[in-house]
Amino acid sequence: MTKRSKLYPVILxxxxxxxxxxxxxxxxxxxxxxxxxxxxxxxxxxxxxxDGMRYHAxxxxxxxxxxxxxxxxxxxxxxxxxxxxxxxxxxxxxxxVTVAALMLLRQDPDAxxxxxxxxxxxxxxxxxxxxxxxAAQAAxxxxxxxFGITPRHPETGYGYIKQGDAVASxxxxxxxxxxxxxxxxxxAEGYLASGDYLWNSGMFVLPAQVYIEExxxxxxxxxxxxxxxxxxxxxxLDFVRLDEAAFAACPSDSIDYAVMEHTAxxxxxxxxxxxxDVGAWPALWDIAEKDERGNxxxxxxxxxxxxxxxxxxxxxxxIAAIGLEDLIVISTDDAVMIAPKARAGEVxxxxxSLKSQDRSEAIHHRRVYRPWGDYKDIDQEERFRVKRIxxxxxxxxxxxxxxxxxxxxxxxxxxxxxxxxxxxxxxRENQSVYIPKGVVHRLANAEAEPLHLIEVQVGDYVGExxxxxxxxxYGRD
Numbered sequence: 001m002t003k004r005s006k007l008y009p010v011i012l013x014x015x016x017x018x019x020x021x022x023x024x025x026x027x028x029x030x031x032x033x034x035x036x037x038x039x040x041x042x043x044x045x046x047x048x049x050x051d052g053m054r055y056h057a058x059x060x061x062x063x064x065x066x067x068x069x070x071x072x073x074x075x076x077x078x079x080x081x082x083x084x085x086x087x088x089x090x091x092x093x094x095x096x097v098t099v100a101a102l103m104l105l106r107q108d109p110d111a112x113x114x115x116x117x118x119x120x121x122x123x124x125x126x127x128x129x130x131x132x133x134x135a136a137q138a139a140x141x142x143x144x145x146x147f148g149i150t151p152r153h154p155e156t157g158y159g160y161i162k163q164g165d166a167v168a169s170x171x172x173x174x175x176x177x178x179x180x181x182x183x184x185x186x187x188a189e190g191y192l193a194s195g196d197y198l199w200n201s202g203m204f205v206l207p208a209q210v211y212i213e214e215x216x217x218x219x220x221x222x223x224x225x226x227x228x229x230x231x232x233x234x235x236x237l238d239f240v241r242l243d244e245a246a247f248a249a250c251p252s253d254s255i256d257y258a259v260m261e262h263t264a265x266x267x268x269x270x271x272x273x274x275x276x277d278v279g280a281w282p283a284l285w286d287i288a289e290k291d292e293r294g295n296x297x298x299x300x301x302x303x304x305x306x307x308x309x310x311x312x313x314x315x316x317x318x319i320a321a322i323g324l325e326d327l328i329v330i331s332t333d334d335a336v337m338i339a340p341k342a343r344a345g346e347v348x349x350x351x352x353s354l355k356s357q358d359r360s361e362a363i364h365h366r367r368v369y370r371p372w373g374d375y376k377d378i379d380q381e382e383r384f385r386v387k388r389i390x391x392x393x394x395x396x397x398x399x400x401x402x403x404x405x406x407x408x409x410x411x412x413x414x415x416x417x418x419x420x421x422x423x424x425x426x427x428r429e430n431q432s433v434y435i436p437k438g439v440v441h442r443l444a445n446a447e448a449e450p451l452h453l454i455e456v457q458v459g460d461y462v463g464e465x466x467x468x469x470x471x472x473x474y475g476r477d
Contacts (some may be wrong), residue, residue, distance in 0.1 A: 007136060007205070008111050009049035009058040010100040012041055013070055018351040019280040019344070021313060022335035025290055027364040031070055031118040035284060039077065042118045046079040047412040048125065057082040057372055059103065061096040064088055067239055068371035068474065074475070086236075088244040093202075095129065095250045096256035098215050098226040101208040112139045113211070115204040116254075122286055123274020131271040135205035138173045143267040144214065145173070145205045146260060148198025150272040154188035157279060157345070158254075159200040165312060176266040179256055202277065210265060225250035236475050261286060267291050281328040281344045285310040299331070310341070333367050340354065371474040372397050381420040385462040387455045388477065391416075391445040398472040399442045405459030407435040408444070414451035417444040440470060 013284035017030030031042045039047070049055045059081055062070045062425065064086040074081055085099060086340040097115060104111040113130060122128045135145040148161045159182055179200065191197035216223045225246050232243035232437040261264050277282050288310075295306055299313025306324045313319045315333040328344050330337045338345060354362035367376040372395030378386040391397070391414075399419070409418070409432060416427040418437055419442040427433060435441045437459060445451040459466075469476065 003156070005136075005140075006054060006056050007049075007132070008082075008104050008108075009046075009114045009116060010054045010097065010104075011042070011045055011049075011058050011060050011116050011118050012096055013060055013062045013066065014090055014096065015117070015119060018348045020278070020453055021347050021351045022330055022332045022337050025364050026362060028069070028369065029063075029119075031149065032066060032073065033238075035278060036121050036287060037453060038238055040073055041121070041278070041337075043073050043077045043079075043115055043319065044122075045118045045120070046074055046081075047077055048122060048128065048340075049081055049116065054129075055114070059100050060084045062086060063090070063099060063409055064241075065198060069369055071238055072371075079084075079091070083240050084238060085240045086242065088242060089246055091247060091250050091252045091253045091279070094215065094219065094222055094253045095226050095247070095425060097204075097206070097211065097255050098222055099230055101211050102204070102227060102230050103240075105212065109209060110311070111208040113206045113208055114138055115205070115206060115254060117202055117277070119278055120201075121204070121274070121276040121278055123271065123276075123287070123336060127271065127273040131204060131269050131273060134172055138170050138267050138269070139205045139207045141170070142207060142210050142265065143173075144207075144260065144263055144265045145165070145267045145269060147201040147203045147205075147271045147273075147274045147275075148404050149201050150270055151192055151199050154185060154192045155199065156185055156188050160183060160188075160191055160197045161200050163196050163198060163270065164191045167267055169268075170459045172270065174268050174270070177267050181429075198268065199275075200256070201271070201275055202256075204260075211259070214259050214263045214265065218232070218262050219251070221251050222253065222258060270366075279345075280332070280347065281339070282309055282341045285328075292433065299360075308341075328335045329384060332365065334357040335361050360451060370397075371395075371476075373459045375455075378454075380462065383460065383462070385456060385457040387457070388468065389451075389453050389455050391443065391451040391453075392446060393448050393450065395451075396473045397442055397445040398469045398474075398476065399466070400467050401440045402459070402466050402470050403468065405462035406437045407441075408458075409433050409435065410454045410456075410458040412452050412454060414445065414449055414453075415447045416451050417446050418439065418442070419444075 013031050016026050017024035020030045032040050034040050059082045138145045162177040164177035168175045205260045228246035233240050276287050285296050290296055294308040294323040296310045300318045301311050302320045304322045306321050309324050309327045309328045311319050313331045326341045328339045351362050367374055373391040375387045375389045411427045411431055418425050418433050421439050
């Protein structure tokens with residue numbers, strides 16, 4: 001491709017992935033996890049469109065809660081985004097795509113977007129690139145193109161696209177006869193036998209101007225509120241923050257419902273690219289290498305007479321299992337989830353129950369990630385809490401104080417720069433400091449290696465909201 005015809009990747013990273021609990025949590029969802037390899041799913045998606053000869057830098061649409069993790073993960077794989085746009089709240093895919101199209105049109109009136117969810121697996125990269133090239137040709141002619149995945153079996157968990165007639169002068173590109181909802185098994189078998197139906201991948205190649213014209217015609221309120229949210233947006237560090245009030249007023253709708261099911265410009269490229277949307281635990285069993293009994297075993301496992309199961313230990317515990325078949329067993333440091341593979345989609349209902357009970361396990365892991373590093377709870381009772389804190393090189397916690405607790409810090413590895421009141425000191429391994437209640441303090445790591453310390457909080461309240469931030473490098477309240 002010439003430089004002028006390079007494509008603009010738009011990566012959607014706003015989902016929660018609740019069907020992959022307990023690994024996926026609201027504050028650390030599936031796209032930010034290394035579920036199908038060494039890289040996270042977001043990293044793999046970004047690398048998939050990192051060829052500078054074919055693509056511009058990617059535009060990322062992300063949840064505000066995940067902003068620092070998203071930025072760090074992209075940096076880890078050497079991807080410099082065009083922008084990271086923060087949604088103040090979820091509004092489904094149509095508003096996200098509308099914001100992206102409006103942004104890109106400011107730069108290039110002929111921009112063609114490659115819209116990719118950040119939580120899909122693509123097994124055949126060459127086939128993916130070839131499918132994108134075909135779709136880009138049709139998009140250049142003014143069509144809104146989606147990818148239809150050649151079905152491998154009668155799947156009831158996906159929506160389908162009915163393939164229409166071939167588009168004139170375009171090889172292997174077809175009109176869309178219909179979008180259809182997730183079918184029952186007999187209907188899915190009929191779709192597979194007919195050869196006329198494709199799985200709906202949720203990936204698109206779209207000319208930005210045509211998309212804006214169609215969203216304005218078919219869903220004018222979405223265009224109106226997205227335009228306002230972008231016009232009132234502002235830069236915050238490396239992020240673009242959409243105006244919260246304007247975006248909150250925007251209707252929540254998917255690109256399928258808002259545009260693709262109603263436009264006369266819809267086209268589909270059939271694609272056999274090793275695609276999987278990793279919607280639930282059985283999908284990871286499907287794509288992973290299995291032992292001679294059909295098991296996928298990750299972490300520390302000891303199995304006796306176990307078959308066709310997925311067992312994953314994410315902590316230091318041993319999973320010991322006897323006589324299991326067709327089960328999902330996931331162990332983290334604060335939860336164990338066990339379900340028949342056939343009912344794994346109901347994990348979302350478990351998460352809903354956890355949320356209704358205000359259980360923290362639905363929201364975050366014991367290891368909580370912050371822009372400066374992370375912390376992990378070790379122990380907690382009514383009047384005390386013990387954490388292990390890791391501050392990455394160059395990391396600086398906020399200048400803060402607490403109304404209800406004092407803190408004791410013990411350095412176990414690395415070197416800490418500590419501000420306590422008017423005093424600044426350097427602490428090395430096996431040295432400690434006491435932070436009295438109400439005293440302004442700060443912790444920083446000015447060294448090239450991570451800082452590890454143990455924090456003991458003591459007081460009448462030890463919740464995370466007992467933090468009064470006075471100054472923060474990362475722009476948090």
